[in-house]
Amino acid sequence: MAFGTQELVIVLVAFFILFGAKELPKLARAMGQAKGEFHQGLADVKNAGDSTEEDLDRGGRTEAAELTEKAEDSGVDVEGKTPDEVEGEMSE
Numbered sequence: 847m848a849f850g851t852q853e854l855v856i857v858l859v860a861f862f863i864l865f866g867a868k869e870l871p872k873l874a875r876a877m878g879q880a881k882g883e884f885h886q887g888l889a890d891v892k893n894a895g896d897s898t899e900e901d902l903d904r905g906g907r908t909e910a911a912e913l914t915e916k917a918e919d920s921g922v923d924v925e926g927k928t929p930d931e932v933e934g935e936m937s938e
Contacts, residue, residue: 922935
C-alpha cells in the first residue's frame with residue numbers, strides 16, 4: 847500500500863480541482879506555519895518541564911514568589927518594583 851506516481855498525480859489533480867491553483871501556495875504556507883508552531887509548542891513544553899522541576903525544588907514556589915518572600919523577610923518593599931530592583935535593594 848505504498849503511494850506510487852499515479853496515486854500522487856491523482857491526489858494533486860484533486861487538490862487543483864478542489865482548491866484551485868491560486869489557493870495551493872496559500873494552503874502550503876499555512877501548513878508550513880502550522881508545523882512550525884507545533885514544533886515551537888513542543889519546545890515550549892519541553893522547557894516548561896525544566897522550570898517546573900526547579901519550582902518543586904523551591905517547595906512549589908516560583909522564582910518570583912521566592913524572591914518576594916526573601917525581600918519581605920529582609921524588610922524590602924517590593925510593591926511596583928522589578929525583580930532586578932528588588933535584588934539590588936536586598937544586596938545593599
